[in-house]
Amino acid sequence: MTDAQDTAADSSLRTNGGTPPDDAGSSVLGAPTPLLEPREGIPPVITDEAALAKVIAAFAAGSGPVAVDAERASGYRYGQRAYLVQLRREGAGTALIDPVACPDLSGLGEALSGVEWVLHAATQDLPCLREIGMVPTRLFDTELAGRLAGFPRVGLGAMVEVVLGFVLEKGHSAVDWSTRPLPEPWLRYAALDVELLVDLRDALEKELDRQGKLEWALQEFEAIASAPPAEPRKDPWRRTSGMHKVRRRRQLAVVRELWQMRDRIAQRRDVSPGKVLPDAAIVEAALSLPGNVHALAALNGFGHRVGRRQLEQWQAAVDRAKALPDAALPQPGQPVTGPPPPRAWADKDPVAAARLSAARAGVSALAEQLNMPQENLISPDTVRRLCWQPPATVDAASVAAALTGYGARAWQVEQVTPVLVTALAAQDA
Numbered sequence: 571m572t573d574a575q576d577t578a579a580d581s582s583l584r585t586n587g588g589t590p591p592d593d594a595g596s597s598v599l600g601a602p603t604p605l606l607e608p609r610e611g612i613p614p615v616i617t618d619e620a621a622l623a624k625v626i627a628a629f630a631a632g633s634g635p636v637a638v639d640a641e642r643a644s645g646y647r648y649g650q651r652a653y654l655v656q657l658r659r660e661g662a663g664t665a666l667i668d669p670v671a672c673p674d675l676s677g678l679g680e681a682l683s684g685v686e687w688v689l690h691a692a693t694q695d696l697p698c699l700r701e702i703g704m705v706p707t708r709l710f711d712t713e714l715a716g717r718l719a720g721f722p723r724v725g726l727g728a729m730v731e732v733v734l735g736f737v738l739e740k741g742h743s744a745v746d747w748s749t750r751p752l753p754e755p756w757l758r759y760a761a762l763d764v765e766l767l768v769d770l771r772d773a774l775e776k777e778l779d780r781q782g783k784l785e786w787a788l789q790e791f792e793a794i795a796s797a798p799p800a801e802p803r804k805d806p807w808r809r810t811s812g813m814h815k816v817r818r819r820r821q822l823a824v825v826r827e828l829w830q831m832r833d834r835i836a837q838r839r840d841v842s843p844g845k846v847l848p849d850a851a852i853v854e855a856a857l858s859l860p861g862n863v864h865a866l867a868a869l870n871g872f873g874h875r876v877g878r879r880q881l882e883q884w885q886a887a888v889d890r891a892k893a894l895p896d897a898a899l900p901q902p903g904q905p906v907t908g909p910p911p912p913r914a915w916a917d918k919d920p921v922a923a924a925r926l927s928a929a930r931a932g933v934s935a936l937a938e939q940l941n942m943p944q945e946n947l948i949s950p951d952t953v954r955r956l957c958w959q960p961p962a963t964v965d966a967a968s969v970a971a972a973l974t975g976y977g978a979r980a981w982q983v984e985q986v987t988p989v990l991v992t993a994l995a996a997q998d999a
Contacts, residue, residue, distance in 0.1 A: 605736040608761040610663050612754065615654075617671035622678070625657075625665045630681035632662035635710065637688045637767035640695045641747040641760060648836045648843070652698040653747035658764040659685075666760060669702045670750070676703025683707055688771045690726045692794055700799060709795045712767065715774040718787050720941030730766055733773045738762055781941075786981040790946075793979055805904060811849040816856050819899035823891035824856040826900055831887045847871065847884070855888060908951065909958035919958070926957040928993035936989050948986045952976040956990060964994045 616622050629636060641654040655667040655675065669675060687706035689695055691713040699705070716724035723729070727738045742759040749756075778784040803809070807829035816822055829852060836843040851871020860866040863881045866888065867873065872881060909915075915923035933953060937944040944950070955976055961968035969991050973983045 600735070602731045602735050602737045605730075605738055605762055605765065607758065608664055608765055612757050612761055613664050613666055615752065615757065616665060616667040619672065622667065622672050622675075625662075625667065626678050626681045628662040629657060629659050629665070629678065632659035634660045635686040635688045635768050635771060636682055637764040637771075638695070638699070638704075638706075639689065639760070639763045639767070640698050642698055643746050643748040645744070645842050645844070646746040647748050648840050650698050652695075652702060654752065654760055655699070655702070655704070656760050656764045658767065660768070664761050664764060666757060670748075674703055679704040686710055688712065688767050690729075690767065696794070697799070706795055709791050710771050710775075711791055711794060712770050712774055714790055714794075714946070715771075715778060715787050717946050718783050718790070718942050719774060719777050719781060726763065729774075730770060734766055734769055736766060738766075783940075786979075789979040789981050805900075808904060810852055812853040815853055817902065819896075819902065820892065820894075821856040821859065822900045822902065823894050823898075824859065824888055825852055827887040827891040828852045828855060828884065831883065855884070859892065860885065860888060909954050912954065915958075922958050925960065925994055926954065928996060929953050929957050929990055932989035932993045933986060936986065940985070948973075948978060948982050949976070952978055953990070957994070960994050964991060966991055969994065 614621075616625055636657055636659040639656040640652040641656075642650050643653050644650065647653075652669045655669055656664065657667070657678075658664040667675065667678075682704075684707055686708045688710045689706075690711070692709055692711040696706075712726070712729060713724045716729050721729065721732070723732075727740055730736050730738050739759050739762060742756045745756060747756075752760075775784065778787050805826075807826045810825055810829055813825065816825055828847070832843050832847045832852070836846045839846070848871050851869065854869045854871065855866065858865070858869055860869065863878070863885045866885050867876070867881055872884065876884075909922075910918060912923075912926060915926060930953065933944055933948060937947045940947065952973060956969070956972055961972055966987055970983050970987045973987065973990075974980075978986075
């Protein structure tokens with residue numbers, strides 16, 4: 571049994587609700603305290619190069635980790651760009667930066683190179699931060715740390731409440747952050763989001779260390795920091811909500827044409843694509859294959875609020891799809907690069923299906939023993955690939971090599987290899 575397994579198995583070391591103990595060994599007691607104002611008040615929003623230069627100098631001279639957060643306008647604007655960047659560091663205080671007015675923050679990113687950045691759910695913010703020149707070389711993800719430590723709820727508000735005993739305001743997370751000027755209550759909310767992030771990081775580091783999982787977390791953070799930018803998604807139109815209803819190739823072509831036209835319009839207007847045309851309307855048009863503008867106008871989503879000119883645009887997209895030769899129609903499914911969907915395994919390869927069932931059961935039991943989600947212990951896709959095409963000789967070395975080849979971190983390989991060797995060997999015997 572590893573140190574982490576031994577710690578997780580000792581219920582006397584675990585606090586109610588997954589709350590880490592304080593230095594004296596007891597969890598946060600009493601009613602949580604509402605956090606109403608930043609310690610130094612709401613800082614002015616940085617909107618010019620001179621003010622930005624002062625912030626860069628202050629944060630470069632600060633000490634310790636830097637808390638970083640970004641606000642986007644998902645559901646309102648096209649894309650996932652940042653509309654506000656918040657930072658806090660010891661010796662520098664809190665800064666709120668408008669990346670619309672100051673679109674190049676590479677100087678700030680360079681000033682913080684080598685400093686540990688503390689983010690909550692880092693993979694959500696890193697793409698928009700990268701766009702404005704901010705790329706961390708080291709990071710600590712408080713959400714991922716909470717998952718590894720076994721917290722049942724890992725949202726920032728929940729974590730701050732159970733770990734530190736403070737309640738953060740929750741009312742402005744989904745507002746339109748592209749609004750200018752930003753209202754004072756929103757700025758207060760944004761400043762408070764980084765107010766306690768380093769304190770949360772410190773408490774979680776202690777808890778991970780107590781559980782014997784700190785090295786595991788550090789490996790995960792390193793993997794996030796060193797990961798290259800995600801490749802553009804192939805055929806993004808296939809992710810239209812409700813696509814499971816669309817089965818014929820001609821109908822798929824209608825979805826593609828409408829989705830691509832909507833995307834061009836949304837990008838030009840800088841609005842969320844769903845505000846231009848709902849996914850449900852695209853799917854309904856594909857299923858109905860309307861023959862003219864009047865038939866299109868009768869469908870949900872193309873009603874009286876859509877002008878004649880817009881209707882003609884959408885109908886033209888439908889007509890283009892209907893006029894395509896068969897050879898130009900999209901195929902029903904995307905090319906599969908990995909194993910088939912697990913639901914098909916029983917028919918295609920019953921032995922592989924049995925391997926997958928045994929492997930999943932073993933991983934599930936180990937994840938429960940370690941008090942963490944299965945997907946953080948090992949990627950489900952990695953388990954599927956291993957079970958679909960296991961090594962010719964199943965032993966610890968071959969399974970560990972396969973897992974490493976699929977991108978598993980060293981701690982994951984160490985933990986799950988014995989379980990997967992047992993599952994694979996038992997089914998292949």
